[in-house]
Amino acid sequence: MSGGERKRGRLTRRAFLIGAVAVAGGVAVGVQQVRRPHPNPLAGQDAEPGAVTLNPYLLINQDGVSIITPRAEMGQGVHTTLAALVAEELDLPWESVRTLHGPAAAAYYNAAALEAAVPIPSWDHGWLAEGLRDAAGVASKLLGMQITGGSTSTADAYLKMRKAGAAARVMLVQAAARRWRADTAALRTEAGQVLDPAGGRQLPYTALAADAATIEPPADPPLKPRAQWRLLGRGLPRVDMAAKCTGTAQFGIDVQLPGMRCATVVANPYLGGSRGGFDAGPAEAMRGVERVVDLGATHGDALAVVADNTWRAFQAARALEIDWQPAPGISGDSAAMLDAIAGSIDTLAPDATPRDDGDVDQALRIARAEARPAVKAEYRAPFLAHTTLEPPAAVALREPERLTLWCGHQAPTLLRDLAAEQAGLDPAQVDVRVQFLGGGFGRRAEVDFALQAAAVAEAMPGTPVKLTWTREADIRHDLYRPAAVARCTGVLDRNGLPETALLQIASPSVIRSFSGRVGLPAMGPDKLITEGAAMQPYHIPNYRVVGYAPASPVPLGNWRSVGASFNGFFHECFLDELAAAGGIDPLDMRLRLTRDYPFAQAVLEAVRELSGWDEPVAQDDSRRRGRGLAMTHSFGSTVAQVVEVSDGADGIRVERVHCVADVGLALDPGIIEAQMQSGIVYGLSAAIMEAITFRDGRAEQSNFHDYDALRLAQTPEIRVRILQSGDAPTGVGEPGTPPSKPALANAIYAATGKRLREYPFNKHVRFA
Amino acid sequence: MTPNPIDLMVNGVQHQLSVESEMPLLWVLRDVLGLTGTKFGCGVGQCGACTVRIGGAPVRSCTLPVGAVSGPVTTIEGLGTPEAPHPVQQAWIDAQVAQCGYCQSGQIIAAVCLLEQSPSPSPAEIEAVMTNLCRCGTYAQVRTAIARAAAALPASGGQA
Numbered sequence: 001m002s003g004g005e006r007k008r009g010r011l012t013r014r015a016f017l018i019g020a021v022a023v024a025g026g027v028a029v030g031v032q033q034v035r036r037p038h039p040n041p042l043a044g045q046d047a048e049p050g051a052v053t054l055n056p057y058l059l060i061n062q063d064g065v066s067i068i069t070p071r072a073e074m075g076q077g078v079h080t081t082l083a084a085l086v087a088e089e090l091d092l093p094w095e096s097v098r099t100l101h102g103p104a105a106a107a108y109y110n111a112a113a114l115e116a117a118v119p120i121p122s123w124d125h126g127w128l129a130e131g132l133r134d135a136a137g138v139a140s141k142l143l144g145m146q147i148t149g150g151s152t153s154t155a156d157a158y159l160k161m162r163k164a165g166a167a168a169r170v171m172l173v174q175a176a177a178r179r180w181r182a183d184t185a186a187l188r189t190e191a192g193q194v195l196d197p198a199g200g201r202q203l204p205y206t207a208l209a210a211d212a213a214t215i216e217p218p219a220d221p222p223l224k225p226r227a228q229w230r231l232l233g234r235g236l237p238r239v240d241m242a243a244k245c246t247g248t249a250q251f252g253i254d255v256q257l258p259g260m261r262c263a264t265v266v267a268n269p270y271l272g273g274s275r276g277g278f279d280a281g282p283a284e285a286m287r288g289v290e291r292v293v294d295l296g297a298t299h300g301d302a303l304a305v306v307a308d309n310t311w312r313a314f315q316a317a318r319a320l321e322i323d324w325q326p327a328p329g330i331s332g333d334s335a336a337m338l339d340a341i342a343g344s345i346d347t348l349a350p351d352a353t354p355r356d357d358g359d360v361d362q363a364l365r366i367a368r369a370e371a372r373p374a375v376k377a378e379y380r381a382p383f384l385a386h387t388t389l390e391p392p393a394a395v396a397l398r399e400p401e402r403l404t405l406w407c408g409h410q411a412p413t414l415l416r417d418l419a420a421e422q423a424g425l426d427p428a429q430v431d432v433r434v435q436f437l438g439g440g441f442g443r444r445a446e447v448d449f450a451l452q453a454a455a456v457a458e459a460m461p462g463t464p465v466k467l468t469w470t471r472e473a474d475i476r477h478d479l480y481r482p483a484a485v486a487r488c489t490g491v492l493d494r495n496g497l498p499e500t501a502l503l504q505i506a507s508p509s510v511i512r513s514f515s516g517r518v519g520l521p522a523m524g525p526d527k528l529i530t531e532g533a534a535m536q537p538y539h540i541p542n543y544r545v546v547g548y549a550p551a552s553p554v555p556l557g558n559w560r561s562v563g564a565s566f567n568g569f570f571h572e573c574f575l576d577e578l579a580a581a582g583g584i585d586p587l588d589m590r591l592r593l594t595r596d597y598p599f600a601q602a603v604l605e606a607v608r609e610l611s612g613w614d615e616p617v618a619q620d621d622s623r624r625r626g627r628g629l630a631m632t633h634s635f636g637s638t639v640a641q642v643v644e645v646s647d648g649a650d651g652i653r654v655e656r657v658h659c660v661a662d663v664g665l666a667l668d669p670g671i672i673e674a675q676m677q678s679g680i681v682y683g684l685s686a687a688i689m690e691a692i693t694f695r696d697g698r699a700e701q702s703n704f705h706d707y708d709a710l711r712l713a714q715t716p717e718i719r720v721r722i723l724q725s726g727d728a729p730t731g732v733g734e735p736g737t738p739p740s741k742p743a744l745a746n747a748i749y750a751a752t753g754k755r756l757r758e759y760p761f762n763k764h765v766r767f768a
Numbered sequence: 769m770t771p772n773p774i775d776l777m778v779n780g781v782q783h784q785l786s787v788e789s790e791m792p793l794l795w796v797l798r799d800v801l802g803l804t805g806t807k808f809g810c811g812v813g814q815c816g817a818c819t820v821r822i823g824g825a826p827v828r829s830c831t832l833p834v835g836a837v838s839g840p841v842t843t844i845e846g847l848g849t850p851e852a853p854h855p856v857q858q859a860w861i862d863a864q865v866a867q868c869g870y871c872q873s874g875q876i877i878a879a880v881c882l883l884e885q886s887p888s889p890s891p892a893e894i895e896a897v898m899t900n901l902c903r904c905g906t907y908a909q910v911r912t913a914i915a916r917a918a919a920a921l922p923a924s925g926g927q928a
Contacts, residue, residue: 073868074868075866075867075868075869075904076867077867235864237861237864238864238866240866240869241860241861241864241865241866242850242853242861243850243869244866244869244872245853245857245860245861245865245866245869245872245876246805246844246845246847246848246849246850246853246857247803247804247805247806247843247844247845247873248805248845248849248850249869250804251807251870253804253807253808254804256802256804262799287788309791309795309799309800310795310798310799310808311791311792311795311799314811387903388868388870388903389807389809389815389817389868389870389871389901389902389903390807390809390868390870391808391809436868436869437868438807438868438869438870439868439870439903439904440868441903468808470811471809471810471811471812670864674864674867674906674909677905677906677908678867678904678905678906680905681904681905681907682903682904682905685905703810703811703812703814704810704812704814704815704901705812705814708814708901709901709903710905710907711898711899711900711901711907712894712895712898712899712900712902712907712910712911713895713896713898713899715905715907715908717908718908
């Protein structure tokens with residue numbers, strides 16, 4: 001590739017704006033460029049010998065058919081569901097399906113991730129909304145960003161991977177028709193073969209693939225009607241299950257190469273701090289230690305220790321003597337940071353006002369004049385870490401004109417481009433091989449750990465290096481879920497229903513922090529600050545949601561459900577307070593506020609039935625009991641939850657969670673149920689016990705003894721019901737998380753009368 | 769100083785190792801023997817991802833010096849394979865337990881030890897023993913799989 005092309009490729013990426021609206025700016029683009037498909041990364045010089053590819057999702061060799069499932073498998077079952085989309089159209093028997101993540105490639109761009117950035121409610125399918133989504137889809141194709149995030153993988157793949165399977169089927173049938181000199185209309189497909197019922201003949205796809213590859217793919221192959229689905233719509237055995245239950249699934253941390261060295265890093269513990277001198281002598285003298293590599297300013301002044309095994313690297317890292325220095329002028333105290341975030345509501349101009357119905361100012365003036373009391377509450381949410389159980393880890397190998405990276409990653413094309421820049425290579429010379437992820441939750445959309453591995457490998461050409469973070473490094477050097485504060489003001493009408501609701505939400509911008517790190521410009525307001533509080537399916541006559549974006553010294557990242565992870569808590573706890581002030585049942589109140597949104601009404605009615613909401617709470621022992629309700633629309637899905645708690649001598653127990661999720665169209669109910677449970681456990685863990693606090697510029701937590709999560713004994717029974725109000729799938733991996741925290745807070749209020757406006761709740765109440 | 773060789777039996781195979789006796793068993797398994805099914809999660813015995821079986825008991829190998837290993841070690845690789853899984857692994861597959869899967873080696877070893885001690889464990893026994901951390905929250909499926917395995921294993925127990 002010429003230098004000019006390299007530069008243009010970089011410009012295109014640089015022109016990727018992430019803010020309120022995703023646009024490819026500054027690049028003149030012809031219609032042809034939009035229409036032209038990305039090259040098939042399975043073909044060309046890197047093609048597997050003896051294998052045939054019919055499109056970027058299919059590789060056929062003597063052993064059978066492999067489906068490329070180019071999204072990060074981090075537990076959400078995406079390899080299974082994406083494979084089912086292709087296998088359904090291709091009439092492959094499920095038992096024969098094999099999946100490969102495949103290479104990092106523009107062909108695997110995620111259009112839905114950018115379409116979701118359009119600042120219009122997901123339920124709006126009008127011409128403007130759809131037009132903007134189309135524009136965002138075009139932008140994402142041009143940018144070729146392969147991303148697993150925003151709960152978008154199945155929405156993005158739903159049409160294109162079924163079309164890939166259907167197109168391949170047409171080509172295979174034509175190949176058989178040519179071979180047999182038969183009419184394609186007389187042939188059918190079943191169990192990985194083309195059949196000629198009249199002629200009594202059959203040929204497996206493996207025997208037809210080479211011929212099929214010479215046939216022009218149909219542009220718009222017919223798709224199976226839903227009534228004929230065999231695989232989609234039912235719970236399938238996961239393709240990764242046996243490997244994960246036998247220790248044979250390979251995660252990034254498990255990659256082993258001949259001659260491989262093992263490394264770890266020690267980074268500056270101070271936010272924005274600097275480094276004086278260091279003495280590597282004692283560490284380098286230790287057994288098995290090969291060297292200490294100074295990764296320099298671009299890697300946070302981190303030092304890497306390279307040894308012949310990971311434990312010796314860990315030991316030597318502790319022996320490093322480093323003069324770390326705190327940043328001057330940064331208040332490194334999280335309590336003060338939260339106060340500053342709250343204060344920004346008074347001092348900063350709004351970043352965005354994504355909802356502003358009626359006239360909130362006038363309504364509040366009138367209420368004051370009429371001496372009607374306002375309901376006021378301030379809520380706070382802490383910084384959080386992701387703590388994926390697999391700590392950040394990556395393997396890198398630098399060879400002449402080539403860099404290879406092995407790790408679990410949610411954004412492999414971004415990692416490829418940044419690793420190429422760092423190594424002075426062309427992106428085509430960087431090979432990112434995505435492994436299973438031992439948890440993602442947004443943490444593995446970050447490039448820090450993998451670029452560190454690449455930097456160590458740069459210093460040791462020809463030697464593969466595995467870099468593993470300690471858990472302490474992970475918790476002290478995360479890209480944290482930001483702290484957030486909401487100031488809420490509400491006024492009730494004569495019937496006790498909310499007439500006015502004002503939510504002022506302040507939180508440092510994740511988008512700006514992330515894009516600053518990876519060298520992308522971020523422009524426009526940050527929609528994530530209000531996500532999960534704005535664009536909720538409620539009608540309140542005067543209803544305003546305002547976002548503020550104060551600066552923060554803390555590096556920030558995407559944490560499962562992102563802004564909705566605190567906004568669900570703010571919005572739904574405040575609605576509960578309004579219901580209590582108006583003397584109205586919280587579920588009845590929500591039913592009255594959602595009259596314009598039938599899908600939300602259906603979710604509420606279903607959770608009413610599932611949870612037995614209309615039956616009195618059992619009071620049969622010495623424990624005080626209560627139920628709490630919350631509903632959040634996020635990632636295109638609507639999820640309502642009822643949490644049941646009891647309070648006794650040993651503290652509060654979370655007894656049960658009832659969850660109703662409208663996911664548009666349910667492709668795999670088993671996986672969806674598991675994802676709802678997972679999202680709930682992740683949310684309840686944070687609500688009950690998680691917080692990252694800073695003192696003197698350093699994170700105070702370091703391992704699971706002071707940053708824990710729910711274990712089996714504390715985890716409630718979780719019952720899930722799935723609703724399908726649409727004709728396409730919406731988000732599943734994240735929408736279970738936002739309502740879990742407010743439903744728990746509201747249940748604790750119902751049981752104890754105590755309003756919890758800040759989490760983690762174990763600061764305020766005791767849990768059993 | 770060259771340490772004395774250390775004898776270690778893992779999954780029925782005898783090894784002689786020239787490593788520091790204080791090196792945690794976890795890193796001997798992963799980085800010396802190449803058995804990567806046993807996972808590193810915390811390094812301080814808090815999460816259970818590194819659980820192996822020694823003498824019938826679940827042991828957190830990240831804090832156990834290899835020199836202190838008192839008997840034969842069974843790791844997840846020693847239980848069964850994808851083609852021939854151990855009954856507890858089969859129960860895990862049937863109950864579709866794993867999500868990201870990173871904690872499941874430790875969960876399965878802990879469950880094998882539990883079922884050997886108590887072939888029909890009560891919910892309270894399960895809660896007391898199954899303390900391994902799962903960030904994906906697969907605990908309901910873990911309970912289901914243990915119940916299935918208890919039903920599938922011979923009532924006499926001890927097999928594994």
